Amino acid sequence: xxxxxxxxxxxxxxxxxxxxxxxxxxxxxxxxxxxxxxxxxxxxxxxxxxxxxxxxxxxxxxxxxxxxxxxxxxxxxxxxxxxxxxxxxxxxxxxxxxxxxxxxxxxxxxxxxxxxxxxxxxxxxxxxxxxxxxxxxxxxxxxxxxxxxxxxxxxxxxxxxxxxxxxxxxxxxxxxxx
Amino acid sequence: xxxxxxxxxxxxxxxxxxxxxxxxxxxxxxxxxxxxxxxxxxxxxxxxxxxxxxxxxxxxxxxxxxxxxxxxxxxxxxxxxxxxxxxxxxxxxxxxxxxxxxxxxxxxxxxxxxxxxxxxxxxxxxxxxxxxxxxxxxxxxxxxxxxxxxxxxxxxxxxxxxxxxxxxxxxxxxxxxxxxxxxxxxxxxxxxxxxxxxxxxxxxxxxxxxxxxxxxxxxxxxxxxxxxxxxxxxxxxxxxxxxxxxxxxxxxxxxxxxxxxxxxxxxxxxxxxxxxxxxxxxxxxxxxxxxxxxxxxxxxxxxxxxxxxxxxxxxxxxxxxxxxxxxxxxxxxxxxxxxxxxxxxxxxxxxxxxxxxxxxxxxxxxxxxxxxxxxxxxxxxxxxxxxxxxxxxxxxxxxxxxxxxxxxxxxxxxxxxxxxxxxxxxxxxxxxxxxxxxxxxxxxxxxxxxxxxxxxxxxxxxxxxxxxxxxxxxxxxxxxxxxxxxxxxxxxxxxxxxxxxxxxxxxxxxxxxxxxxxxxxxxxxxxxxxxxxxxxxxxxxxxxxxxxxxxxxxxxxxxxxxxxxxxxxxxxxxxxxx
Numbered sequence: 001x002x003x004x005x006x007x008x009x010x011x012x013x014x015x016x017x018x019x020x021x022x023x024x025x026x027x028x029x030x031x032x033x034x035x036x037x038x039x040x041x042x043x044x045x046x047x048x049x050x051x052x053x054x055x056x057x058x059x060x061x062x063x064x065x066x067x068x069x070x071x072x073x074x075x076x077x078x079x080x081x082x083x084x085x086x087x088x089x090x091x092x093x094x095x096x097x098x099x100x101x102x103x104x105x106x107x108x109x110x111x112x113x114x115x116x117x118x119x120x121x122x123x124x125x126x127x128x129x130x131x132x133x134x135x136x137x138x139x140x141x142x143x144x145x146x147x148x149x150x151x152x153x154x155x156x157x158x159x160x161x162x163x164x165x166x167x168x169x170x171x172x173x174x175x176x177x178x
Numbered sequence: 179x180x181x182x183x184x185x186x187x188x189x190x191x192x193x194x195x196x197x198x199x200x201x202x203x204x205x206x207x208x209x210x211x212x213x214x215x216x217x218x219x220x221x222x223x224x225x226x227x228x229x230x231x232x233x234x235x236x237x238x239x240x241x242x243x244x245x246x247x248x249x250x251x252x253x254x255x256x257x258x259x260x261x262x263x264x265x266x267x268x269x270x271x272x273x274x275x276x277x278x279x280x281x282x283x284x285x286x287x288x289x290x291x292x293x294x295x296x297x298x299x300x301x302x303x304x305x306x307x308x309x310x311x312x313x314x315x316x317x318x319x320x321x322x323x324x325x326x327x328x329x330x331x332x333x334x335x336x337x338x339x340x341x342x343x344x345x346x347x348x349x350x351x352x353x354x355x356x357x358x359x360x361x362x363x364x365x366x367x368x369x370x371x372x373x374x375x376x377x378x379x380x381x382x383x384x385x386x387x388x389x390x391x392x393x394x395x396x397x398x399x400x401x402x403x404x405x406x407x408x409x410x411x412x413x414x415x416x417x418x419x420x421x422x423x424x425x426x427x428x429x430x431x432x433x434x435x436x437x438x439x440x441x442x443x444x445x446x447x448x449x450x451x452x453x454x455x456x457x458x459x460x461x462x463x464x465x466x467x468x469x470x471x472x473x474x475x476x477x478x479x480x481x482x483x484x485x486x487x488x489x490x491x492x493x494x495x496x497x498x499x500x501x502x503x504x505x506x507x508x509x510x511x512x513x514x515x516x517x518x519x520x521x522x523x524x525x526x527x528x529x530x531x532x533x534x535x536x537x538x539x540x541x542x543x544x545x546x547x548x549x550x551x552x553x554x555x556x557x558x559x560x561x562x563x564x565x566x567x568x569x570x571x572x573x574x575x576x577x578x579x580x581x582x583x584x585x586x587x588x589x590x591x592x593x594x595x596x597x598x599x600x601x602x603x604x605x606x607x608x609x610x611x612x613x614x615x616x617x618x619x620x621x622x623x624x625x626x627x628x629x630x631x632x633x634x635x636x637x638x639x640x641x642x643x644x645x646x647x648x649x650x651x652x653x654x655x656x657x658x659x660x661x662x663x664x665x666x667x668x669x670x671x672x673x674x675x676x677x678x679x680x681x682x683x684x685x686x687x688x689x690x691x692x693x694x695x696x697x698x699x700x701x702x703x704x705x706x707x708x709x710x711x712x713x714x715x716x717x718x719x720x721x722x723x724x725x726x727x728x729x730x731x732x733x734x735x736x737x738x739x740x741x742x743x744x745x746x747x748x749x750x751x752x753x754x755x756x
Contacts, residue, residue: 012352017434038746158622
């Protein structure tokens with residue numbers, strides 16, 4: 001009857017607020033603060049954070065750097081895609097394009113690498129499976145992040161940003177050796 | 179001379195011009211919901227891998243159209259009807275400049291049709307987000323722009339109507355809470371449409387070759403000023419409708435006008451900035467910016483939703499207790515009209531929106547946790563909880579209220595209508611829960627083939643992912659049955675429902691002659707009085723007017739806390755990144 005009528009009191013903003021609401025607002029506010037604090041906390045004590053290192057680039061420039069790494073460290077080929085084994089601790093590159101992740105990386109367990117990601121054409125989604133780590137890959141931008149694979153095995157890189165009719169063909173690989 | 183009628187059943191006043199506009203906007207909304215629902219069948223049956231119905235081309239086309247029709251056209255058309263209702267009807271005021279509202283409405287129709295034509299011609303399967311540099315046909319963008327301009331015109335008519343009501347003193351005191359909520363929705367709409375214009379106009383110019391390059395990251399940031407804020411319009415609108423339904427069915431009054439209105443204000447102040455949580459794993463955005471936008475900016479809006487989560491059911495509880503349902507914690511809820519689809523639809527919507535939509539939204543909007551959720555099918559699961567159950571089911575419930583009041587028709591198939599919110603809400607809940615599960619297993623959203631057929635390098639999801647997607651699809655089909663029942667009842671009632679008052683005929687009833695001339699008169703409606711002062715004693719205990727609701731709220735909080743930290747723990751198990 002009254003939620004769609006004008007408030008019963010002309011000066012409604014001076015009416016006292018019930019205890020129940022005050023307690024709930026207090027609890028909610030504290031919870032919001034805890035959730036806020038978790039993010040900086042994780043930056044200090046957590047191990048999974050996204051670096052903010054990024055550069056503007058062009059497909060030609062980034063593609064040339066990827067190619068340089070491929071030529072230097074190529075150790076094989078799989079499904080027409082080169083497998084590359086760069087030295088531990090080095091800069092490694094992966095590019096997304098219609099419809100391929102290039103190249104296949106062979107990394108070592110418990111070693112840190114600087115992973116550079118960019119797109120040659122449209123936007124792509126770097127989705128590392130099965131651990132389910134997901135990054136946005138945007139043309140014109142090169143994202144650099146430090147990764148430290150902590151389990152050996154074969155990982156799939158699927159594309160999870162829609163990129164046209166062959167979206168589902170875009171599967172890459174990362175091998176992590178002992 | 180402004181012509182009004184009073185609804186003898188509800189007591190609402192309708193200005194003739196406003197009434198026609200509410201009708202056409204609501205009906206057009208329902209038409210686009212029908213399109214979206216039909217497309218959903220194809221999407222579901224394709225993502226159910228064992229069925230895998232559509233070709234890749236048809237799937238992406240259908241998914242693009244499903245998203246745009248459901249998220250934009252259905253909801254915004256319906257919201258225009260709500261805005262006119264919350265201004266003209268609730269304030270007993272003539273609609274300002276109906277001609278401009280009609281122009282706005284027609285622009286929206288032209289835009290929505292143009293956009294759909296572009297998508298179904300096949301060269302614009304770019305998804306609702308239309309991320310550059312993937313390009314759609316020029317009329318894809320132009321359709322959206324025209325639609326937005328039309329919506330903006332109708333929003334301005336809403337503001338104009340508020341001014342008319344204020345100047346002609348059609349109400350005493352302050353505007354009602356429901357109208358206040360609608361005002362917040364309208365203000366957010368202006369911001370949203372402005373963001374849309376800033377990014378879609380250049381994108382349109384780019385599609386016709388007038389601009390050579392649009393930065394992909396800039397597009398993402400500004401587009402989400404449109405994309406997410408448009409969902410905040412929905413939140414403000416459907417929360418207003420919750421208050422409206424609580425008022426109409428229970429005579430509920432806000433527990434505190436101050437608290438509820440402040441919560442709406444928080445939406446205006448903070449929700450728009452929440453676009454940042456779509457950009458959390460993007461290159462080139464800073465940590466501080468992300469944390470600021472997802473915490474101070476977003477959490478104050480989350481706080482607002484948590485407040486409404488208490489005050490909406492709380493106001494119902496207080497009203498029920500005043501009627502004598504005072505036994506224990508739950509008699510008020512047990513004895514609520516669960517067989518009235520207006521109530522059951524609204525309450526299911528509230529529960530799923532809060533418990534699933536709200537919690538998953540905050541969790542995946544956390545800077546680091548987003549790493550393990552971004553672009554997985556967890557994301558559409560979240561927004562089906564907020565938009566398909568939150569907004570859409572609320573609007574369905576409101577429709578059942580409007581059929582007799584606005585359209586003056588008796589609802590057909592009342593027994594089926596009683597079940598409809600349960601079928602739709604239940605099916606959606608199954609869809610949502612199992613898609614959430616599939617998302618945590620890494621299943622991608624907007625993806626035609628989880629088998630990756632034909633890929634040079636393969637990847638295999640665990641068998642469980644297939645099972646979850648299959649159950650999700652079955653839940654989705656159930657929801658589509660529920661949606662179909664809604665459409666049947668809504669359209670069927672308009673066409674075949676018993677006339678409650680003489681009408682001028684079906685076709686005329688939408689343009690200019692909502693009902694027969696004899697129903698209207700030119701007398702000015704009585705001034706809308708302030709709500710009667712509270713005289714009844716308070717029930718509940720220890721200063722707790724609504725203990726049952728408080729217990730529900732605490733249950734929400736506990737689920738929230740547990741689920742939030744489970745996700746941190748899961749995040750801690752993936753590769754160290756930095």
